[in-house]
Amino acid sequence: MHGQASAELMVYIAFFMLIFVVFLLFMLSDFNTDISRRQFIYTKATADQVGDYAAFAIAAGPGFSANFSIPTHISGKEYAIRFVSSGWMYIDINDDRRGLTSYAYPLGFANFSLGCSPSSQCPQNSQRKYTAVDGALYEETKISPAKGWIFFNHTRDSFGEWIEVQ
Numbered sequence: 001m002h003g004q005a006s007a008e009l010m011v012y013i014a015f016f017m018l019i020f021v022v023f024l025l026f027m028l029s030d031f032n033t034d035i036s037r038r039q040f041i042y043t044k045a046t047a048d049q050v051g052d053y054a055a056f057a058i059a060a061g062p063g064f065s066a067n068f069s070i071p072t073h074i075s076g077k078e079y080a081i082r083f084v085s086s087g088w089m090y091i092d093i094n095d096d097r098r099g100l101t102s103y104a105y106p107l108g109f110a111n112f113s114l115g116c117s118p119s120s121q122c123p124q125n126s127q128r129k130y131t132a133v134d135g136a137l138y139e140e141t142k143i144s145p146a147k148g149w150i151f152f153n154h155t156r157d158s159f160g161e162w163i164e165v166q
Helices: 002-060
Strands: 065-069 079-084 088-095 099-106 126-133 136-143 149-157 160-165
Touching: 002 065, 002 079, 002 088, 002 099, 002 149
Parallel strands: none
Antiparallel strands: 065 149, 079 088, 079 136, 088 099, 126 136, 149 160
């Protein structure tokens, strides 16, 4: 009799442990989805903030320059902001587990060049390069927000109007 009661008790414990493990796996998968969703929300908020700063610099016109505060990390991870001359801004998040994740946001600026003016050198914390997208070459400026600010300078020279970013 005691052996049968012990066996039944072990079966009940195993059954409830199995239910607990399935529930725990469900909760962990939901937790990881929540982390990805939260990172996307923070990235979008940062992109909206930087896009608004750029739009403000363009609306202010030539001669405007200002520093704007931006977060140094998104969800505890380092990131970079890329401005592409086709009118897009990319936020690249470096994650050790997933690698590089890029989020694209349209800026909607027309007749402006984002980046370094041809008559000046690029700032130290940015770089200028050309990337091929759909067979066309686009100028790209990459900014590291490690300092916690972004600088916009609206200038006009013989090449046209420029928004210099650093």
